[in-house]
Amino acid sequence: MTLQVTRVGRLNSDQVNSVLRSAMLAPSTHNTQPWLFRCAGTGIELHADPRRILPVTDPDGRELVLSCGAALFTLRTAIHALGFHPATTLLPSRADPDLLAVVRPLAERTPDPKIARLARAIPRRRTNRRPFRPAAVPRSALTTLRHATELEHAWMPSLDAEQCRHLRDLTARARGDQLADPAFVAELGRWTQLGAGTRDGVPSYATAGAPADESWLLQEFGGPGEGTRPDRLVVVIGSLTDERLDRLQAGQALQRALLTATSAGLAASFISPPIRVPSARAELRRLLGCGVWPQVLLRLGYGLPLPWTPRRPLEDVLLETFVSA
Numbered sequence: 001m002t003l004q005v006t007r008v009g010r011l012n013s014d015q016v017n018s019v020l021r022s023a024m025l026a027p028s029t030h031n032t033q034p035w036l037f038r039c040a041g042t043g044i045e046l047h048a049d050p051r052r053i054l055p056v057t058d059p060d061g062r063e064l065v066l067s068c069g070a071a072l073f074t075l076r077t078a079i080h081a082l083g084f085h086p087a088t089t090l091l092p093s094r095a096d097p098d099l100l101a102v103v104r105p106l107a108e109r110t111p112d113p114k115i116a117r118l119a120r121a122i123p124r125r126r127t128n129r130r131p132f133r134p135a136a137v138p139r140s141a142l143t144t145l146r147h148a149t150e151l152e153h154a155w156m157p158s159l160d161a162e163q164c165r166h167l168r169d170l171t172a173r174a175r176g177d178q179l180a181d182p183a184f185v186a187e188l189g190r191w192t193q194l195g196a197g198t199r200d201g202v203p204s205y206a207t208a209g210a211p212a213d214e215s216w217l218l219q220e221f222g223g224p225g226e227g228t229r230p231d232r233l234v235v236v237i238g239s240l241t242d243e244r245l246d247r248l249q250a251g252q253a254l255q256r257a258l259l260t261a262t263s264a265g266l267a268a269s270f271i272s273p274p275i276r277v278p279s280a281r282a283e284l285r286r287l288l289g290c291g292v293w294p295q296v297l298l299r300l301g302y303g304l305p306l307p308w309t310p311r312r313p314l315e316d317v318l319l320e321t322f323v324s325a
């Protein structure tokens with residue numbers, strides 16, 4: 001049986017196919033792609049796929065929800081770019097917490113040129129772990145990214161040079177703690193440095209070196225005596241509380257910020273150790289000093305073009321009840 005998507009509200013099946021393929025290009029932890037979609041009459045449902053949780057790296061599924069939030073923003077953007085209003089309900093069912101959102105394509109509208117620009121960035125966005133070019137990132141980039149984040153109800157607190165130095169030490173310690181944990185290293189090994197032909201996980205060509213060699217993580221903050229670097233921007237995306245809804249919104253903010261960066265020619269990658277190690281996350285929260293829960297830490301700069309990281313076939317992320325033969 002060949003699975004096909006059905007029409008949803010005002011979207012015909014080709015348009016549904018197109019917006020789902022766009023949503024699947026969102027970033028996800030270790031490229032686990034932990035999402036499922038269901039076409040339910042007038043709306044597209046986004047479900048978390050708990051089978052794709054990373055038990056050691058992400059035991060409470062925080063990053064799983066962030067990744068799904070990134071897919072949700074991508075879906076909304078793709079629907080908007082086709083000329084429909086993506087009316088979105090977050091966490092619509094208390095009985096089913098894995099149902100993260102329903103997006104209903106409503107009345108036709110002329111696409112907002114800013115959203116159309118973000119939509120064009122969807123297939124061009126990459127996680128870029130390689131060294132960045134020594135070109136200064138304009139100071140206005142932070143303001144633009146902060147605005148993008150706030151539009152999705154998340155926050156991007158400022159980091160001064162002293163905080164960046166502290167963050168550098170924190171990253172080194174947290175990274176050390178992770179690498180001392182054989183279960184973490186084993187899980188990292190299962191999902192990264194993969195050969196050709198995989199449809200999930202991180203292929204070896206997409207990483208800067210061996211799994212344990214993330215030396216670029218520390219270079220991003222400058223040397224011990226330096227402050228922030230003009231050719232890097234290190235930003236935190238945070239939330240006021242740390243519930244499922246906050247994480248879903250932070251994931252949408254993440255993707256809005258990443259697509260905004262991509263359309264401005266900026267590349268980005270993730271610095272996760274100080275957020276994944278609970279004690280380091282608590283320290284980072286104190287360091288930020290504004291009560292914000294850090295959800296994602298990114299470095300941004302000007303990178304060189306990269307090949308894309310593969311995705312699973314669409315059929316693999318459809319809940320069967322909403323497809324027709």
Ligand SMILES: Cc1cc2nc3c(=O)[nH]c(=O)nc-3n(C[C@H](O)[C@H](O)[C@H](O)COP(=O)(O)O)c2cc1C
Nearest residue numbers: 027028029030031063066067126127202270272309
């Ligand atoms: C919440 C989250 C955390 C991530 N953490 C890391 C990380 O610590 N290190 C890293 O190299 N990539 C990280 N990534 C990026 C993913 O590995 C990447 O999105 C995935 O491999 C797909 O590749 P793409 O972003 O180029 O499409 C993270 C992504 C998300 C959404």
